[in-house]
Amino acid sequence: MSVLSVQDPEVAKAIGRDERRLVDELVLIASENYASAAVREATGSVLTNKYAEGYPGRRYYAGTENVDRVEILAQERAKELFGADHVNVQPHSGSQANMAAYFAILEPGDVVLGMRLDQGGHLTHGSPVNFSGRFYDFASYGVERETELIDFAEVESLAKELKPKIIVCGATAYPRTIDFERFKEIADEAGAVLVADIAHIAGLIVGGVHPSPIPYADIVTTTTHKTLRGPRGAMIMCKEEYRRKIDSAVFPRMQGGPMMHVIAAKAVAFKEALQPEFKIYARTIVENARTLSDALSKRGLRIVSGGTDNHLMLVDLTPLGITGKVAQDGLRETGIITNKNAIPFDQEKPMVTSGLRLGTPALSSREMGIHEMETVAGFIMEGLSAIDDSARLSNLRRRIAEFARQYPAPGVTDAQR
Numbered sequence: 001m002s003v004l005s006v007q008d009p010e011v012a013k014a015i016g017r018d019e020r021r022l023v024d025e026l027v028l029i030a031s032e033n034y035a036s037a038a039v040r041e042a043t044g045s046v047l048t049n050k051y052a053e054g055y056p057g058r059r060y061y062a063g064t065e066n067v068d069r070v071e072i073l074a075q076e077r078a079k080e081l082f083g084a085d086h087v088n089v090q091p092h093s094g095s096q097a098n099m100a101a102y103f104a105i106l107e108p109g110d111v112v113l114g115m116r117l118d119q120g121g122h123l124t125h126g127s128p129v130n131f132s133g134r135f136y137d138f139a140s141y142g143v144e145r146e147t148e149l150i151d152f153a154e155v156e157s158l159a160k161e162l163k164p165k166i167i168v169c170g171a172t173a174y175p176r177t178i179d180f181e182r183f184k185e186i187a188d189e190a191g192a193v194l195v196a197d198i199a200h201i202a203g204l205i206v207g208g209v210h211p212s213p214i215p216y217a218d219i220v221t222t223t224t225h226k227t228l229r230g231p232r233g234a235m236i237m238c239k240e241e242y243r244r245k246i247d248s249a250v251f252p253r254m255q256g257g258p259m260m261h262v263i264a265a266k267a268v269a270f271k272e273a274l275q276p277e278f279k280i281y282a283r284t285i286v287e288n289a290r291t292l293s294d295a296l297s298k299r300g301l302r303i304v305s306g307g308t309d310n311h312l313m314l315v316d317l318t319p320l321g322i323t324g325k326v327a328q329d330g331l332r333e334t335g336i337i338t339n340k341n342a343i344p345f346d347q348e349k350p351m352v353t354s355g356l357r358l359g360t361p362a363l364s365s366r367e368m369g370i371h372e373m374e375t376v377a378g379f380i381m382e383g384l385s386a387i388d389d390s391a392r393l394s395n396l397r398r399r400i401a402e403f404a405r406q407y408p409a410p411g412v413t414d415a416q417r
């Protein structure tokens with residue numbers, strides 16, 4: 001019996017059920033992963049108790065010698081992983097990392113160029129419902145209709161015409177390699193600061209299976225919980241000349257006390273990512289995505305842009321005559337966890353959509369490989385073809401749970417309880 005289950009059985013029960021879910025289901029959400037037992041232990045540590053406003057050696061509170069050590073470890077490891085000049089490991093989330101990058105460079109009302117939300121960009125890249133779209137004057141680039149690849153002619157002409165202060169590149173639902181060098185050329189021509197948001201692909205970059213923005217971008221933001229497989233949180237890397245601006249944008253301008261328990265867990269995750277096995281993990285993610293995409297396309301689905309270079313793919317469901325929402329909800333009944341997602345030039349509303357986003361980071365963490373991806377593709381097709389037949393869906397659910405249980409769930413099946 002854990003302390004929690006005695007003291008708060010309601011919360012303990014919900015957590016226990018989620019542990020079960022993470023073992024029995026197939027997580028295909030491209031932004032989710034399984035943090036290791038060590039990462040979870042650090043996240044649950046006593047460092048949650050400590051106030052440490054400021055930076056190592058320059059804190060506003062006493063008693064910070066241990067958290068100073070932890071933050072320095074996180075910084076050093078992150079710099080080694082990415083080869084960055086400077087890193088700030090304090091942002092609480094990816095959205096806050098982007099907010100700090102904007103605070104460091106922009107005044108309210110300044111012009112920024114980012115990727116359209118409905119073609120792969122993130123809310124913080126200028127959506128009108130987000131602070132970014134409300135505080136700043138965002139313009140958007142998208143993908144070419146034919147190829148469904150980033151339309152660099154559009155990026156270039158908008159940059160020339162609008163002279164944005166920042167160009168943001170990086171995406172949340174884009175299945176292809178991002179050409180950071182090309183973005184930097186365009187940013188330089190327009191006199192813009194280049195911000196690369198690598199929230200999704202950070203682990204692939206560390207693993208050497210996606211080009212790094214570090215040689216090109218002035219500022220790089222990333223989450224730590226997606227392909228990087230750390231705790232929920234984020235960090236910012238930048239060239240030396242932006243060090244002071246970034247640090248003061250994070251604290252005191254945007255945040256108060258840093259979450260030292262999470263920073264400790266970031267340090268642990270960075271150490272894991274520095275091991276040679278992490279490179280194999282990153283390669284597996286990409287191989288698995290390619291295999292899953294090919295397998296689905298062989299079975300008749302249309303994959304946006306014809307495939308994938310990274311960890312995710314967008315499936316166009318219009319040929320099947322079902323929406324993203326119907327597919328997401330139906331597959332959910334079988335234990336296949338996905339998210340509906342707009343495809344380029346989608347005719348459906350954002351809460352409905354015509355697409356499904358599928359990613360392989362979480363399944364790859366469970367040591368599934370290309371053979372398993374063929375099986376998973378079969379399950380997905382079966383689920384989609386039985387989408388309104390609850391008897392068939394629940395039968396499939398049993399078979400999927402049986403299959404999924406054979407694979408270890410890091411941080412769940414190996415955690416000391």
Ligand SMILES: *Cc1c(COP(=O)(O)O)cnc(C)c1O
Pocket residue numbers: 031092093094095096098121122124170171172197198199200223233234
């Ligand atoms: C996930 C994501 C973010 C935001 O991260 P949160 O931690 O959810 O705030 C920002 N940018 C991109 C491109 C993302 O994919």
